[in-house]
Amino acid sequence: MNRILAKQQLSEHVFRIRVEAPLIAEEREPGQFVIIQLDSNFGERIPLTIADADQAEGSVTLIFQAVGRTTRRLAELREGDEIANLLGPLGRPTEIRRFGRVVAVGGGIGVAPLFPILQALKEAGNHVTAIIGARTRELVILEDEVRAVADELIVCTDDGSYGRKALVTKPLEEVCSAEPAPDLAVAIGPPVMMKFCVETVRPYDIPVMVSLNTIMVDGTGMCGGCRVTVGGETKFVCIDGPEFDGREVEFDNMLKRLDAYREQEQQALENCKIEEMHR
Amino acid sequence: MSTKTSEQLEAEAQHLLASFEGKELTRKERLAIPQQEMPAQDPNERRFTMSEVTYGYSEAQARVEAARCLQCKNAPCIEGCPVRINIPAFIQAIEDREYNQSISIIRETNILPAICGRVCPQENQCQEACTVGKVFKDPMQSVSIGRLERFVADRARASAGQDAPAVKPETGKRVAVIGTGPASITVAADLRREGHAVTMLEAFHRPGGVMVYGIPEFRLPKAIVDEEIETLKHMGVEIRTNFLVGRTRKLKDLIAKDGFDAIFIGSGAGLPKFLGIEGENLVGVFSANEYLTRSNMMKAYDRERADTPIFQPRKVAVFGGGNVAMDAARTAVRLGAEEVNVIYRRTRTEMPARVEEVDHAEEEGVRFHFLRSPKRILGDERGRVVGIECLSYELGEPDDSGRRRPVVIPDSESVIEVDTALVSIGNDSHPLITQTTPELETNKWGNIITDDTGRTSMERVYAGGDIVLGAATVILAMGEGRKAADSIHRELSGT
Ligand SMILES: Cc1cc2nc3c(=O)[nH]c(=O)nc-3n(C[C@H](O)[C@H](O)[C@H](O)COP(=O)(O)OP(=O)(O)OC[C@H]3O[C@@H](n4cnc5c(N)ncnc54)[C@H](O)[C@@H]3O)c2cc1C
Ligand code: SF4
Ligand code: FES
Numbered sequence: 182m183n184r185i186l187a188k189q190q191l192s193e194h195v196f197r198i199r200v201e202a203p204l205i206a207e208e209r210e211p212g213q214f215v216i217i218q219l220d221s222n223f224g225e226r227i228p229l230t231i232a233d234a235d236q237a238e239g240s241v242t243l244i245f246q247a248v249g250r251t252t253r254r255l256a257e258l259r260e261g262d263e264i265a266n267l268l269g270p271l272g273r274p275t276e277i278r279r280f281g282r283v284v285a286v287g288g289g290i291g292v293a294p295l296f297p298i299l300q301a302l303k304e305a306g307n308h309v310t311a312i313i314g315a316r317t318r319e320l321v322i323l324e325d326e327v328r329a330v331a332d333e334l335i336v337c338t339d340d341g342s343y344g345r346k347a348l349v350t351k352p353l354e355e356v357c358s359a360e361p362a363p364d365l366a367v368a369i370g371p372p373v374m375m376k377f378c379v380e381t382v383r384p385y386d387i388p389v390m391v392s393l394n395t396i397m398v399d400g401t402g403m404c405g406g407c408r409v410t411v412g413g414e415t416k417f418v419c420i421d422g423p424e425f426d427g428r429e430v431e432f433d434n435m436l437k438r439l440d441a442y443r444e445q446e447q448q449a450l451e452n453c454k455i456e457e458m459h460r
Numbered sequence: 461m462s463t464k465t466s467e468q469l470e471a472e473a474q475h476l477l478a479s480f481e482g483k484e485l486t487r488k489e490r491l492a493i494p495q496q497e498m499p500a501q502d503p504n505e506r507r508f509t510m511s512e513v514t515y516g517y518s519e520a521q522a523r524v525e526a527a528r529c530l531q532c533k534n535a536p537c538i539e540g541c542p543v544r545i546n547i548p549a550f551i552q553a554i555e556d557r558e559y560n561q562s563i564s565i566i567r568e569t570n571i572l573p574a575i576c577g578r579v580c581p582q583e584n585q586c587q588e589a590c591t592v593g594k595v596f597k598d599p600m601q602s603v604s605i606g607r608l609e610r611f612v613a614d615r616a617r618a619s620a621g622q623d624a625p626a627v628k629p630e631t632g633k634r635v636a637v638i639g640t641g642p643a644s645i646t647v648a649a650d651l652r653r654e655g656h657a658v659t660m661l662e663a664f665h666r667p668g669g670v671m672v673y674g675i676p677e678f679r680l681p682k683a684i685v686d687e688e689i690e691t692l693k694h695m696g697v698e699i700r701t702n703f704l705v706g707r708t709r710k711l712k713d714l715i716a717k718d719g720f721d722a723i724f725i726g727s728g729a730g731l732p733k734f735l736g737i738e739g740e741n742l743v744g745v746f747s748a749n750e751y752l753t754r755s756n757m758m759k760a761y762d763r764e765r766a767d768t769p770i771f772q773p774r775k776v777a778v779f780g781g782g783n784v785a786m787d788a789a790r791t792a793v794r795l796g797a798e799e800v801n802v803i804y805r806r807t808r809t810e811m812p813a814r815v816e817e818v819d820h821a822e823e824e825g826v827r828f829h830f831l832r833s834p835k836r837i838l839g840d841e842r843g844r845v846v847g848i849e850c851l852s853y854e855l856g857e858p859d860d861s862g863r864r865r866p867v868v869i870p871d872s873e874s875v876i877e878v879d880t881a882l883v884s885i886g887n888d889s890h891p892l893i894t895q896t897t898p899e900l901e902t903n904k905w906g907n908i909i910t911d912d913t914g915r916t917s918m919e920r921v922y923a924g925g926d927i928v929l930g931a932a933t934v935i936l937a938m939g940e941g942r943k944a945a946d947s948i949h950r951e952l953s954g955t
Binding site: 204205208218220221222223224225226250251265266267268269270271398399401402403404405406408409410415420433434437438440441442445 | 663664665666673701702703704707708709710730731732734736740741742743744746747749750753754758759762765766767768769771772842843844890891892
């Protein structure tokens with residue numbers, strides 16, 4: 182079960198794996214995610230967006246950045262290894278229809294969840310302008326894939342090492358203010374990026390869909406750990422989302438909630454270092 | 461609760477036993493036998509460990525307690541038991557030291573006695589009805605039926621291991637059972653026994669439902685639940701974890717694509733309710749479900765080994781007065797909180813939690829604030845909880861039901877300084893299946909509507925447990941499961 186069929190390194194910390202998961206491949210739709218756990222006893226459960234699926238092969242593609250405990254361990258697995266637990270597809274699928282003109286921003290690893298949404302939006306007959314951004318050239322992922330799908334593509338890096346030297350909000354602003362104006366904006370990436378994309382789009386009065394990646398435990402609506410305030414109401418990202426109109430999302434509260442365990446995690450790291458010093 | 465050690469309790473029981481062993485006891489003599497106390501870990505020690513609080517009766521204690529039973533002809537206790545265990549008969553068997561017979565009598569109607577003996581609210585069920593309690597005008601003085609049930613169940617577990625019940629020849633019919641809580645376990649066992657192929661579908665990575673993700677180890681050791689799951693596997697029940705019906709597969713497709721002949725939905729009441737007050741999404745506010753799941757299922761209490769973090773509490777407020785609230789409060793104690801405050805809108809007598817849990821919580825230093833309710837949660841500039849503001853209540857005139865409703869006292873706001881707030885005001889039914897299956901009729905609380913045989917509005921689809929009753933109890937979930945299994949079997953066998 183859940184065997185890794187292929188593994189590829191996309192950049193220093195970013196990996197793409199194809200995992201055997203016939204049922205998930207059959208049912209999944211763009212915008213949905215899975216929860217993985219690498220050890221049934223002591224492992225943590227973390228959400229990862231489904232970047233692609235192959236029904237014929239019965240597999241799903243996951244793209245992740247090896248930054249936390251679990252993603253680092255996942256990056257160490259090899260082809261043929263199994264993922265102990267894989268649950269999905271979770272979350273509501275993206276609302277896909279013909280909106281007209283769509284501008285879609287993917288920041289860093291956020292390009293991975295964005296990609297299947299772009300594919301679906303394109304298939305539904307939308308004109309798609311894609312903006313993908315990263316800190317530096319090395320971290321730009323899926324450029325060729327996005328180029329093949331989008332009508333227009335703008336690549337930018339913070340340090341100018343590739344494409345335009347700009348934050349994604351700059352080209353986003355330009356696209357929004359140009360004629361014909363977009364009918365829908367999509368922004369997926371680091372929370373702070375999504376927050377600023379929303380502020381950039383807000384004056385233009387077009388919906389801006391964001392995909393939230395809050396802290397999760399079960400991913401099925403049983404804990405409320407993933408909750409955010411949307412339009413003044415509490416929503417569970419795992420069952421009511423992960424996508425919301427960013428104009429209604431209280432990003433500041435969400436950003437703080439994402440930091441809930443930071444001190445503890447840093448403390449754990451510190452303890453490790455102290456232990457090592459003593460040894 | 462006593463401060464006696466297990467050794468003292470054992471010595472007393474031995475002494476009593478010797479005094480009446482072999483004698484025919486009169487009713488008066490039986491009523492004179494003191495109720496046997498449950499041996500338990502010292503409160504000061506158990507604050508630091510997740511291991512089970514109570515040890516269970518010794519054989520001598522069980523025999524003394526069994527001798528308190530009057531063997532009433534009308535056996536009101538049976539009426540009080542949701543699955544109608546033949547209580548006087550199993551207690552008589554203990555008196556006769558026929559423990560195998562005793563467990564067989566219980567198992568006729570209850571397949572999870574080691575669990576029920578620990579978590580049933582006996583004081584509202586069999587023990588409420590018990591004649592002995594009536595004589596003393598105190599249900600807490602009744603025969604300790606639950607402790608006796610646990611005694612025989614644990615004894616059977618320790619001696620033989622468990623024999624998997626016999627399975628009839630295969631019928632060729634296939635049933636999908638959604639969830640692995642007590643309702644689903646009962647359905648799976650009953651239907652498998654009749655020879656139907658049973659596949660259980662569980663969203664979590666570990667089967668057992670609330671009994672593994674909610675109820676903590678110190679109250680219900682996970683090993684007991686695991687044994688029950690193993691028994692099912694030995695019977696040939698297939699258990700598929702990481703399978704979320706409604707997402708991994710639509711309910712309808714289980715019949716249409718996967719060819720199941722019938723479906724039982726036992727998906728429980730897993731959706732945590734929040735109060736809807738200001739500050740509820742601050743960092744440091746958790747549903748009891750989240751806090752307990754992190755601690756129990758994800759084992760976050762084992763900080764050395766577990767990857768899942770849990771918020772380190774210093775001063776805690778727990779909102780609610782049920783079992784969930786007690787479990788959350790006592791978990792916080794064990795995670796090292798200096799101060800744990802339970803905030804409850806009514807008074808102690810109205811608390812829905814088992815009396816034993818409330819007593820245990822108190823012994824462990826949990827503070828109770830009755831007739832109080834949170835008005836808002838206060839945060840600092842970093843979005844973290846720094847306190848709660850509460851309103852005080854007083855009991856007003858009795859309402860139509862005769863209950864005195866709490867009425868808010870104007871301008872009674874007061875602040876309790878805390879850094880963690882655990883919301884345990886109840887759970888709603890798990891919404892995913894009903895949301896993704898519009899054909900299923902639900903009531904206004906989102907519970908699935910069934911007839912009295914467990915049948916839903918969809919053909920070949922049955923439901924039971926918390927998803928039908930709303931958050932209830934293990935034993936009621938099992939009772940529902942038994943009823944549904946019976947009608948599923950009748951439908952499948954055409955009888
Ligand atoms: C903290 C806590 C303490 C409690 N203490 C007591 C007590 O002391 N005594 C007592 O009698 N009762 C107690 N209860 C209540 C009792 O646990 C429940 O009433 C009982 O477990 C309900 O059983 P169930 O079979 O209906 O569902 P559950 O035990 O809730 O099991 C439902 C299962 O279904 C799974 N599921 C849900 N949706 C899906 C889906 N779509 N697909 C697949 N699987 C799904 C869930 O993951 C879960 O495993 C307590 C409850 C809690 C939360
Ligand atoms: S009511 Fe009490 S005393 Fe009477 S048979 Fe039942 S347990 Fe025994
Ligand atoms: S992750 Fe638990 S409710 Fe969303």
